[in-house]
Amino acid sequence: MSQVLSIKNLKASVAGQEILKGLNLEVPQGEVHAIMGPNGSGKSTLAKVLAGHEDYEVISGEASMDGEDLLAMEIDERSRAGFFLAFQYPHEIPGVSIANFIRAARQARLGKGDELDAVAFYKEMYGKMDELKIDRSFTGRSVNEGFSGGEKKRLEILQMMMLEPKYAVLDETDSGLDIDALKIVAAGVNAMRSPQRGFLVITHYQRLLDYIVPDVVHVLYKGKIIKTGGKDLALELEEKGYDWVIQEFADKEVAVEA
Amino acid sequence: MNQDTATAEAVNINQDVGDFSFPEDYAYDAGTGLSEKTVEYISGVKKEEKWILDFRKKALKIFEGKPLPTHWASKDLENIIFNDIRYYLAKGQQPTRSWDEVPDDVKETFERLGIPEKERKFLAGVEAQFDSEAAYSNVKVELEKEGVIFVNSTEGLREHPEIFRKWFGKVIPTGDNKYSALNSAVFSGGSFIYVPPGVKVKHPLQAYFRINAENFGQFERTLIIVDEGAEVTYMEGCTAPKFETATLHSAVVELVAMPNAKIQYITVQNWSANVFNLVTKRAVAYENAEVRWIDCNIGSRLTMKYPGVVLKGRKARGEVISIALANDGQHQDTGAKMIHAADETTSNVISKSISVGTGRSTYRGMVHIPKHLKGCRNNTECDALLINANSRTDTYPAITVKGNQHVTQHEASVSQVSEEQIFYMKQRGLNEAEAMSLSVNGFVNDLVREFPMEYSVELKRLIDLEMENSVG
Numbered sequence: 001m002s003q004v005l006s007i008k009n010l011k012a013s014v015a016g017q018e019i020l021k022g023l024n025l026e027v028p029q030g031e032v033h034a035i036m037g038p039n040g041s042g043k044s045t046l047a048k049v050l051a052g053h054e055d056y057e058v059i060s061g062e063a064s065m066d067g068e069d070l071l072a073m074e075i076d077e078r079s080r081a082g083f084f085l086a087f088q089y090p091h092e093i094p095g096v097s098i099a100n101f102i103r104a105a106r107q108a109r110l111g112k113g114d115e116l117d118a119v120a121f122y123k124e125m126y127g128k129m130d131e132l133k134i135d136r137s138f139t140g141r142s143v144n145e146g147f148s149g150g151e152k153k154r155l156e157i158l159q160m161m162m163l164e165p166k167y168a169v170l171d172e173t174d175s176g177l178d179i180d181a182l183k184i185v186a187a188g189v190n191a192m193r194s195p196q197r198g199f200l201v202i203t204h205y206q207r208l209l210d211y212i213v214p215d216v217v218h219v220l221y222k223g224k225i226i227k228t229g230g231k232d233l234a235l236e237l238e239e240k241g242y243d244w245v246i247q248e249f250a251d252k253e254v255a256v257e258a
Numbered sequence: 259m260n261q262d263t264a265t266a267e268a269v270n271i272n273q274d275v276g277d278f279s280f281p282e283d284y285a286y287d288a289g290t291g292l293s294e295k296t297v298e299y300i301s302g303v304k305k306e307e308k309w310i311l312d313f314r315k316k317a318l319k320i321f322e323g324k325p326l327p328t329h330w331a332s333k334d335l336e337n338i339i340f341n342d343i344r345y346y347l348a349k350g351q352q353p354t355r356s357w358d359e360v361p362d363d364v365k366e367t368f369e370r371l372g373i374p375e376k377e378r379k380f381l382a383g384v385e386a387q388f389d390s391e392a393a394y395s396n397v398k399v400e401l402e403k404e405g406v407i408f409v410n411s412t413e414g415l416r417e418h419p420e421i422f423r424k425w426f427g428k429v430i431p432t433g434d435n436k437y438s439a440l441n442s443a444v445f446s447g448g449s450f451i452y453v454p455p456g457v458k459v460k461h462p463l464q465a466y467f468r469i470n471a472e473n474f475g476q477f478e479r480t481l482i483i484v485d486e487g488a489e490v491t492y493m494e495g496c497t498a499p500k501f502e503t504a505t506l507h508s509a510v511v512e513l514v515a516m517p518n519a520k521i522q523y524i525t526v527q528n529w530s531a532n533v534f535n536l537v538t539k540r541a542v543a544y545e546n547a548e549v550r551w552i553d554c555n556i557g558s559r560l561t562m563k564y565p566g567v568v569l570k571g572r573k574a575r576g577e578v579i580s581i582a583l584a585n586d587g588q589h590q591d592t593g594a595k596m597i598h599a600a601d602e603t604t605s606n607v608i609s610k611s612i613s614v615g616t617g618r619s620t621y622r623g624m625v626h627i628p629k630h631l632k633g634c635r636n637n638t639e640c641d642a643l644l645i646n647a648n649s650r651t652d653t654y655p656a657i658t659v660k661g662n663q664h665v666t667q668h669e670a671s672v673s674q675v676s677e678e679q680i681f682y683m684k685q686r687g688l689n690e691a692e693a694m695s696l697s698v699n700g701f702v703n704d705l706v707r708e709f710p711m712e713y714s715v716e717l718k719r720l721i722d723l724e725m726e727n728s729v730g
Contacts, residue, residue, distance in 0.1 A: 051685050054677070079687035091682035095700030104696055105686040142700070159686060 003029035003066050005167045005198050010061035011223075012049045018059065019045040021223035027167065029066075030195040034209055034234060035202045037220035038242050043202045044088060046220070047171040051085045052078055065167055080109055082166030086156040086173050092144040098155065099125065099139040102162050109163075128161045132188050149176030157188040167198045174208035186211030206238035219245050284389075288346035290473065294318060297443055300346045304412055304446070309423075317432045317442030324436040332589055334560050338534055343475040343506055345444045347389040385410055386466045389474060390446040397463070405454040408463055411479045414450025421452050425483055429512035429568070430540050437536040437562075441477045441510040448478030448509065453488040455516075462491040462524070462710065467507075469533070475506040482512070484519040491522040493713065504559065505533045513541035513549060517571060520548045526713055528720055529558035531588060537563045540595070545571030552708055553580040555590050556720050564622060566595030569603035569634075576605045581702050581717070584617030584649075585724055593622035593654075594638075602633040609640040610702050613649035614728045621653045621670075629660035636666045643701045644674045645694065645728070673701075695725040 005027040012020040019042045027033045037043055049056045050063060052075040063070040070078055093101060102125065107116050126136055132154050144152050153173055160168055170189070174182055189199065189212050201212055209217070209231065217233040218225045219242070226249040227233070237245070288299045297318050301311040326335050385408065397408040407418060414422050432442040449465045469476050484490050507529065515521050521541065529535055535558040541549040551565035567576025578594035596605035611619035621640045636659075642651035651672055659666050675697045683693035698721050699706075706714045 051681075053681055074689075075681065075684040076687050076689045076693075079685050085685050087682065087685075091676075091679045093679060093683065093697065093700055095703035096696055101683075101686070101696070104688055104692065108687040108689070108692060163686065 005200065006062070006064050007046075007050075008062040010046075010049070010063060011059040012045060012056050012061075013059055014045060014056050019223055020049065020061075022061070023220075023224055025200075025218065025225055027198040027200050029166070029198050031215040032193065032199040032201060032212065033216045033218060034212075034214040035200060035218050035220050035225075036204070036206075036234060036237055039204070041220045042223045043204075043220055044171055045223075047085055047088075047169050047202060050078075050083065050169060051075060076108070079105075079163075079165075084160050084163055084165035084168040086153075086160055086168065086170040088171040088173075088175060090144050090152045090156055092142070094142055094145055096143050097140050098143055098158075101143045102159060105159070105163060125158075125162060128158055131191065132158055132161075133184055134158060150178065150181035153177055153181065153185055154188075157185050161188065161192060165197070167200070168192075169200045169202065171202045172204060173201070174203055174205060182208065183211060206234045209234045221246055221249065284347045286346065286348040286390075288344065290344050291341045292318075292343070292345060292444070296345050300444055300446060303346070303348070306415070307419075310415060313427070313432075314443050314445075317439050320433045321436060321439035321443055324433070324439060327436060331562060332560060332591060334589065335534075335536075338504065338506060340440075342473055344473055345475050345477070346446055347474060348446075385449055385464070387447045387468065387476075387478060389469060389476065401459060404457050405452075406457060406459060407450065407452040409450050411448040411450045411481065412446065414481070418450070418452065421483060422450060422481065425481060425512065425514050427512075429514065429542050430510055430538050434538060437508045438510050438538040441479060441508050441538070444475070445477045445479035445510065447476075448480040448511075449482070449492070450480070451482040451484075451490065451492065453484045453490050453519075455485040456487045457485075458489040459491070462493045464493045464495070466495050467509075469505055469507065473505065475508065477507075478509045480509065480511040481514075482521060482523070483514045484516060484521050486516045487518040488516075489520040491524065491710075493524040493526075493710070495526050495528070505530075507533055507535045507537070507558075509537045509539075511537070511539040513539075515541060515543045515547035515549050515574075517545040517547060519544070522550045522552065523565075524552040524554075524709065524713060526554045526556075526709075526717060526720075527558070527561075528556050529561075531557060531559055531585070533558045535561040535563065537561075539563065539565040540568065541566070541576070542568045542570050543574035543576055545600075546573045547571060548575040548577075550577040550579065551594075553578065553592070554709075554713075554717055555580070555582040555592055556724065557585075558588060558590075560589045560591065562591045564593045564595050564624070566597065566624075567605065568597045568599055569605065570599050571603075572600045573602045573604075574600060575603070578607045578609070579705055579708050580609045581705055582609070582611040582619050583698075583721065583724055584611065584613045584619040585728055586615035586617055589618045589620070591620040591622065593620075593624070595624045596626070596636060598625075598627040598631060598634045598636070601631050603631075604635040606636070607638045607640075608705060610643070610705055611640075611651060612643045612645065612698055612701065613651050614645045614724065616648055616650075618650040618652075620651070621655070623655040623657070625655075625657040625659070625666070627659045627661070627664050627666070631661065632663045634664040636664075638666075638668045640670045641701075642670075642672045643698065644672065645698075691726045691728075694728075695722045698725060 007023055007025040010020050010023040035043055058071055065083060129136055134154055173185060214231050217229050217231060219227040227245050286303050288296050297314045301314055328335055430438050432439050453459060513521050543549045549567045553565055555561050565578050569576050576596055580592055582590035582592050584590040594607040607623055609621050613619045623638055625636045627634045638655060640653055644651060653670050655668060657666060657668060680693045699718055706717055
């Protein structure tokens with residue numbers, strides 16, 4: 001079985017409106033792919049559909065992870081199977097400490113009757129918090145409650161590091177970050193890059209891709225991938241905007257129809 | 259083994275553990291129904307003095323004369339058939355001091371609930387009541403030497419009338435409400451505690467109430483007197499197996515905190531879903547005394563309980579911290595009463611309730627500060643969490659403050675576990691029940707910290723179990 005996050009002709013709607021209109025994408029293990037696109041092109045919808053959010057309805061198409069049908073799994077099963085979503089707007093969980101939350105998530109990955117080794121767990125978590133320059137006192141704070149934008153995003157990366165997914169989707173992780181926080185977050189992601197892991201980085205701005213250098217860049221427009229290229233494509237988009245890609249795509253569509 | 263597991267194992271009470279019963283074999287049985295004969299029977303078995311029998315008979319009259327409080331409370335009260343209930347069941351046991359002397363089936367019951375083990379681990383004294391009478395009662399020798407009395411109330415009445423009689427029925431008069439009158443007529447068991455001046459009992463005293471028989475009414479009567487400058491923490495746990503028909507638990511608990519005394523009274527109840535739990539709990543606090551009720555209500559068909567403090571002396575402090583979880587078909591009607599009766603008294607009420615499925619939680623609070631007093635303070639906070647769309651919560655805070663030299667503050671909130679929050683947690687690999695459970699634990703977290711470690715671990719486990727069962 002090929003080791004790949006594979007999306008085939010995916011169509012999905014939210015509140016009766018079709019947003020993804022036949023999306024095709026493959027992120028092989030070991031690669032970092034970026035998805036860019038103008039507002040409203042369906043970037044965040046893709047992230048939510050892959051994670052299994054119930055407000056999003058899959059109309060047709062496939063999504064699989066190393067051959068396993070993602071769409072047939074419950075939200076939590078996808079997570080335990082190795083799918084991770086770093087949220088654009090991470091949710092607050094009042095009264096639940098970061099340590100307890102991550103611990104519960106780790107515990108959920110163990111067999112029935114197996115206990116997490118608390119000492120080893122804290123040691124590991126403190127090490128990763130140090131890497132992400134998160135103060136150790138944060139372990140006792142409620143998840144995302146009263147956090148700044150930058151703190152929330154760093155906590156997302158901490159969770160990703162602690163859960164060691166096979167495939168991670170980062171949904172506009174750069175939004176709301178100043179340059180220092182961006183560098184820390186990028187360093188965290190880069191440290192996780194490995195031949196055994198695939199990343200899909202959703203972003204609006206090229207800036208993030210200076211720090212997390214992608215292998216492949218895709219342009220998403222009106223629910224479809226309309227162009228795929230190397231990392232230089234991101235720079236080109238930054239410089240020239242999206243209009244030329246959209247025009248190029250429209251010309252091609254016309255050519256096909258004719 | 260980590261600390262959490264070790265403690266959880268040390269305090270092994272959960273619903274599944276509690277769901278068993280032994281065949282009934284009682285030497286004393288007052289039969290079903292309630293009449294003067296029932297009262298005479300109970301009093302006779304206990305060989306009580308005449309004043310107690312008179313007290314009971316008078317209470318029975320008051321009970322019969324009082325209407326059900328359904329003009330303000332749940333109509334479900336009408337479903338208690340007083341004539342179908344058995345009011346006194348006992349094996350004829352005298353409470354023993356040695357675990358070995360406890361009858362085998364009773365011993366097995368409490369062993370399965372972890373009672374003697376708990377006593378060895380961290381309690382200063384323990385009393386275990388099986389249906390109507392105490393089966394086991396023990397207090398550590400060093401406390402006895404200091405003059406601490408911890409016995410069941412039957413023994414308290416018999417052996418210590420000089421202390422008992424002075425306070426018995428004084429904090430909660432017989433006619434306070436229909437169920438306190440019922441308890442006063444047929445009471446049996448419960449704890450009697452006296453802590454002499456200046457004695458600070460370091461470890462908690464604990465009582466355990468266990469209903470074993472079907473159609474049974476448990477009516478324990480507890481009286482705790484803590485003399486000047488003395489301190490005690492008392493914890494009670496309650497369970498019953500799951501019977502088909504309704505069971506009634508109607509206790510009266512009176513606390514007396516003399517000047518500068520401190521009492522902390524902790525309840526973790528885990529009744530099965532057919533128990534009517536109608537309990538009257540009140541304390542009186544004299545000058546600079548402090549009374550804290552920490553009350554956790556899980557299970558039962560209907561619980562009505564409003565622990566109160568009468569703040570009778572200057573600078574007395576009263577506090578009620580409560581957590582209620584109403585699962586499918588259950589109604590937790592709980593709250594607090596704070597009666598300010600002296601200057602500079604303070605009261606604090608913090609209540610959190612969780613309603614699951616068709617569960618209903620009601621907060622009823624009463625705070626009374628009269629005009630002639632100065633410098634009183636009250637803080638009331640009640641927060642409700644609704645799990646499902648058909649869950650229900652009501653809040654009836656009645657705060658009467660007269661005069662303008664007081665400070666009161668009231669906050670209430672109702673929240674729902676948001677779908678986005680659950681989605682977020684599931685994306686990290688938690689299933690529906692685990693996510694719900696973590697949210698609910700987070701909601702009550704700041705209150706659970708007030709519980710002793712052993713009980714907070716237990717409470718977390720009970721919440722996990724309730725959420726697991728409700729999500730299915």
